[in-house]
Amino acid sequence: MGERDLGELQRFVSDVVRGATLIGSDAALTAQAGALISPSPSGMAPHERLEVYREQFWLRHLNSIDEDFPTLTWVVGGPVAFRGLATGYLRACPPRTWDLQRLGIDLPSYLAGDARWGHDPLARDAARLDWAFMEAFDAPDSPPFDPRVLASTPEDAWPGARIDLHASLRLLSLGHPVHDLREALSAGAAVERPGAASTHLVIHRDPACFLRAVAVEPLAFELLETLRGGVPLGEACEAAARTSQRDPLEIGDKLGGWFQQWTAGGWIRAVRFDG
């Protein structure tokens, strides 16, 4: 068996194991398995031995993704309905990395094209929220920001300041307050399908490593999005005012309070004055 044969064997086994088909129901696969694999001493046929791997593949992946989308699971009608959705997703989007934490990376975009759930805006919001939590959980860490920087910076330096946000920060503009739904589900409280309401969320991992979803006003959300793009603070304030058709002075009035919230919550990683 040369390297090429080994590669072909690996491709055959991995394709079969990730496949949706019960191996024994496919005569060609059963014959191929019989040519490659010995029967077991206990009497298992070659395809039955390969089926052990296929069964384990699906159990492992479905169990893993089950835990990653609690809000979406409730929205689609519970664990059984979610299993159906997740099975379709994994068939369409097999895992691409070694990291099971990344298994659901394409679920929000898959869901958007799904015939059953793609037209349900609440399901789409729930998928995006759950995935933002997964990303925030796994994001790299960084040393805490020293708030004394804020006090020691001369006022005229601030317009040129670039604000680096913490790597765990995710900004979501949604049509439903799905963060309240997720929190209620987590607490085991009775929940109802929420009505539509424009919602701007900051998802992040706080300094104590708890995951948080914080609703912010649209103006603060705009500013955070612009700052995340590396735009200096002065320019970012003007851009946020233009986009939201608000008076730049209004942003100036609120900036102090926002910075207090952002530093206390660990949203800011660093402030740079390097141009």
Place this chain on the structure above:
Amino acid sequence: MHDLLPLPFTKATLEHVVERVKRVQGELGVPFALENASSYLEYRQSTMPEHAFLAELSERADCGLLLDVNNVYVSAHNHGFDARAYIDAIPGDRVVQMHVAGHADRGTYLLDTHGDHVKAEVWELYRRALRRCGPTSTLVEWDEDIPAWEVLSAEAAEARAVRDEVLAPPPEERPWASAI
């Protein structure tokens, strides 16, 4: 894949894996160990037993072995080989760590689950592995259906007790014992 797929145990596969282990060790610059996986199928092309494959691999690639005693037991049952002969054939000086774990009986095969107590037969095999390899860092794997801490802790204590029992010097080498 997030799964440990079995390899055909042939000379050609050996060449393939030895080359890759050497490359990984060269890149990482740190000692590297390979674990025996539990397996549920055997390829017709295999020309050597798994223990011979691992022994030659560790020698030629100059790498360590992580001996999973439960995996030896599970694979031995599934493929009909002698688990004790497997342990006796492993180069003890290459083993840098051992694993023990629980498994489930699925009727026609055993499944490595990490979700139960270590079975008596596996503790017995662990005793044999300790006698062959000497004092070796050991991990109790229990990451499915995780029980209360007291249960996990008792399982680790069992591993320590087995180690102490097997590796204790014989009475004639510890005359102080009668004074205790």
